[in-house]
């Protein structure tokens with residue numbers, strides 16, 4: 001009996017991206033293996049919240065990919081037997097002040113011009129939609145459920161895996177990859193050495209998210225992804241405090257360095273780079289976030305962050321003061337400097353592909369990323385031009 | 396010990412998860428308390444697994460033939476007891 005295994009393609013990493021890529025490849029007919037160093041969904045995709053919206057994306061490619069993915073989620077929710085708790089719900093980007101409202105209006109206009117259904121609402125309509133929100137807010141940017149949905153992120157990973165197994169996917173969890181062998185002459189992918197033995201394949205897809213650089217190193221590739229930490233607080237089950245996903249427009253500020261608003265916030269909130277967001281889950285808990293910090297791979301929750309999130313959240317929803325927090329968690333986003341993921345082949349290593357670096361959008365963009373990767377591997381043109389996501393841009 | 400546990404017995408009362416649900420999660424690939432939790436919600440309720448975690452560990456131990464001590468624990472995430480957002484903002488949390 002030999003311990004050697006043969007696959008058309010091997011996907012490394014079983015987060016939202018890797019499981020979606022594996023699903024699309026298996027469905028395409030490739031004999032596919034999914035290698036994960038821990039359990040399915042043990043990385044960022046179980047340490048996040050999971051809204052898929054277009055209103056946190058720049059007009060253009062970013063938004064186009066977001067909407068395509070959101071539409072695709074609806075289709076998958078109908079097709080899949082495994083329930084990933086797909087829930088369309090509107091999103092409100094709340095503006096505290098007139099200048100924020102003006103900036104949001106400009107953004108809204110640009111998106112409307114491209115055909116997306118967003119609109120600005122005044123403070124009266126805001127308090128009708130959200131009876132529990134502070135009354136002194138200026139207004140909000142509203143995105144309807146057509147462009148704003150939520151899913152359960154780790155159930156999504158289980159769902160992609162479960163559905164892919166119907167097309168013959170084989171999974172290797174708790175898998176340690178010690179070596180990736182390349183051909184001496186062509187530098188092409190040949191095999192991987194693992195605790196399950198040698199796995200032969202001519203193609204691998206690096207979907208290791210924030211850890212993609214470490215997988216890259218195994219073949220001398222330098223992949224410019226950094227971990228960017230975020231923290232969420234979970235409340236006890238409560239009567240519904242909000243009807244939509246709520247974010248503050250200042251969130252944009254921390255997401256795109258190019259947009260520079262001055263918020264009137266405490267030093268603690270500023271230092272912790274807090275971007276308030278609130279949503280209720282299917283189990284009637286509230287998720288309260290969030291922030292963005294560079295802290296390496298340390299995902300222990302910091303008490304200063306917790307304090308700052310609570311302070312900021314109560315500014316928008318004062319009733320939170322008397323609601324109990326039952327848990328906190330932190331995770332890392334796979335951050336790329338230009339805020340675009342890498343979905344690409346790699347010129348220097350034939351058979352090497354990368355789908356990683358989705359920062360705060362990896363759940364949202366997972367369906368479309370899997371589809372793109374299957375098209376790239378099959379050598380077909382992608383639905384729309386994604387040359388901006390090419391690994392070449394770092395050369 | 397879990398020999399005696401019927402599949403329809405409730406393990407996690409907060410989230411109404413049964414022995415059978417947990418065995419199925421293990422068949423689906425869960426190897427530890429967190430893996431079971433993500434597949435079944437066991438330990439995600441108000442008590443955060445304080446009541447059921449030991450039992451979940453025992454079931455995993457029995458099903459996979461590993462010592463209960465190697466079945467992990469649901470990582471302790473502050474706050475250690477439920478505290479209001481108001482108290483947390485002021486920093487009123489016990490050190491732990």
Ligand SMILES: Cc1cc2nc3c(=O)[nH]c(=O)nc-3n(C[C@H](O)[C@H](O)[C@H](O)COP(=O)(O)OP(=O)(O)OC[C@H]3O[C@@H](n4cnc5c(N)ncnc54)[C@H](O)[C@@H]3O)c2cc1C
Pocket residue numbers: 012013014015016017018035036037038039040041042043044045046047048049050051052175177207208209210211212214215228229230231232289290330331332333334355356357358359360361362363364365
């Ligand atoms: C607080 C917070 C809130 C967020 N909110 C949202 C949101 O609302 N919407 C949204 O779309 N996104 C959100 N995100 C971002 C989202 O979590 C990530 O973009 C997404 O999870 C990335 O998915 P991934 O599959 O690339 O990475 P991961 O889920 O991390 O998957 C990578 C996998 O690779 C495995 N791995 C690593 N190294 C190896 C190796 N050597 N061998 C084998 N396997 C390996 C890891 O164990 C891991 O399971 C949020 C993130 C945070 C932290």
